[in-house]
Amino acid sequence: MYILILPLFGLFSDVFSTFSRKRLFGYTAMVFATMLIAFLGFMVWAHHMFTVGLGPVANSIFAVGTMAIAVPTGIKIFNWLFTMWGGQVTINSAMLWALGFIPSFTIGGMTGVMLGSAVADYQFHDTYFVVAHFHYVIVGGTVFGIFSALHYWWPKMFGRILNETLGKITFWFFFFGFHLTFFIQHFLGLMGMPRRYWVFLHDQGLDLGNVISSIGAFLMGVGVVVFLYNIVHTAVKGEKASADPWDGRTLEWSVSSPPPYYNFEQLPLVRGLDPLWIEKMEGDGTMPPGEPLDDVHMPNGSFIPFLMGLGFFVAGFGFIYQADYTWTYLLLYGGMAFSIGCMVVRSLKDDYGYHIPKEELQKALEGEAK
């Protein structure tokens, strides 16, 4: 869970500061909170198994550890709120997803503390309450974050801005559908509906809640379809993005959209946090070079890492099914042999990379200056 949400926490810090036109509130505290969550997140895994009989000592330790994570997470939530406090807030699609994230994820965090209490977990365990909880953190946190990231960085990745109207329609359908689907599942769980069943008994008082949940799911589906349409629409006749469509604060907005394949002709001189914003306020709005113009050494493209991953992927199925089917040893040994063969090829074949000549970079720089 924590490893899913931490990258998106970074994104939210970017989105909130960019669209509030303020630097991130409590940057140092944010970094410490991230590290603390990463550290604690590795040692709370037994909170999934409070009811298996670990004993009171282990249960207590893991319960306290789990609830402790709420502290750094709370620090982050408040810092994001304080980032917006007094800022010039722009509300567009990317920011909507980020704003929607705060209440949704906080609800998920609260039910997380409830589940983290080992005593109460004996009631909640394996009910729809758990389903509701983890969808609030994973959808309300990670999926909202991914949508926010897509709207924020789409122009940087593909050179075209996603359509704002369609983006807002996506958000409202999805946001409304999401809460309709999962909020009621808390109550279904408390009423005793177990998880991991694809049908439930009728006339147990669970029917209405499940119908409401299904309606919400369809609304989320509509939101996703609108988003997919938005991608096609943008690719065909979307607005061309400038290098810096959001009046950004960080380095990626100082290069063209999409960026050149070598990213920077010269490493930029970074004078502090939010380096591009510093140059906008105190410099001429462009990043000054931090090194003289010289040839750039680049690695060659290669398919080998992908092929290695493919071999391990196939071998993974062999490892899982070898206990039941003898023929899957073929996958196991075949996949491993293929991956190791790829490593040998990579070791035997010299790969010096190549240089982009200075002259080409000079030309690119002059093109930008015009």
Added chain:
Amino acid sequence: MSQEHSELFPDVLPAEPEKVTLEGQNKFFGLWFFLGGETVLFASLFGTYLALKNSTAGGPSSDELFGLGLVFLMTMLLLVSSLTSVYAMYHMRNGDYKKMVLWLAITGLLGIGFLGAEIYEFAHYIIEYDFNFRSSAFGSGFFALVGFHGGHVLFGICWLTTLLIRNAKRGLNLYNAPKFNTFSLYWHFIDVVWVFIFTVVYLMGKVG
């Protein structure tokens, strides 16, 4: 080798040829990250082993199985191979390719010796004691931990062989020096893990 990479093949090698290029520094850095991941992996295998070591399911216990004589021999083989890889790196920094290859070859032979002894040990347990991966939880823990280490030794030997064959005829340069250096670092790590296995599995298996 094209003209534009001539900087990788100087006539006189610098003092630390493995750390001159950015590529070399990145390899060094990357391998440390890899070893960090490996440490966590082996730590979990150690934890599993310690939790399961008394669950013998009526089969032989660690005290009945282990013979410290063979394990001492294996420990010596691996510790000496770590020392010989240090000699190899010493000669690499002096730009003496032939001596480096010699010491690396000795390292590889010691590794093969270790692996042979380990295969003999495993076969002994499996055939004489009917003690294998599926015979008890202790067996699963033992073969997962020690076998995984053995797999790392095997991988290291294959890695070293590939390196030696590939570079047999072209001497030392700034392109391949980092490759030898990362291998040496990996080999030290395998050695350190074995020191822990020797202590935690074999010595502690004998006394308690």
